[in-house]
Amino acid sequence: MAKQKKSIELENISFSQGRDSYTLLRFFxxxxxxxxMVYEDGVKAGVKNIPFAHLPKExxxxxxxx
Numbered sequence: 001m002a003k004q005k006k007s008i009e010l011e012n013i014s015f016s017q018g019r020d021s022y023t024l025l026r027f028f029x030x031x032x033x034x035x036x037m038v039y040e041d042g043v044k045a046g047v048k049n050i051p052f053a054h055l056p057k058e059x060x061x062x063x064x065x066x
Contacts, residue, residue: 005029006028006030007026007027007028007029008026008027008028008029009025009026010024010025010026010027010034010063013059013062013063015055015056015058015059017056019040019041020038020039020040020045021038021039021042022036022037022038022039023036023037023039024036024059024063025037025047027052027063027065029065032051032052032053032065033049033050033051033052034049034050034052034055034063035047035048035049036048036049036050052065
């Protein structure tokens with residue numbers, strides 16, 4: 001059986017929703033979630049873990065969980 005990675009580092013993937021912009025940091029295939037750096041009005045607000053399903057469709061195509 002193939003060994004799955006615990007996390008996949010992501011680079012140069014970002015998107016914005018409303019006034020906030022997000023930069024993807026890590027993808028966790030086992031939990032189907034991503035760590036994102038959140039910027040509110042251009043100011044770094046911190047790192048959050050959000051479900052993969054909540055990402056925009058364009059970003060999901062880039063990450064490709066399979």
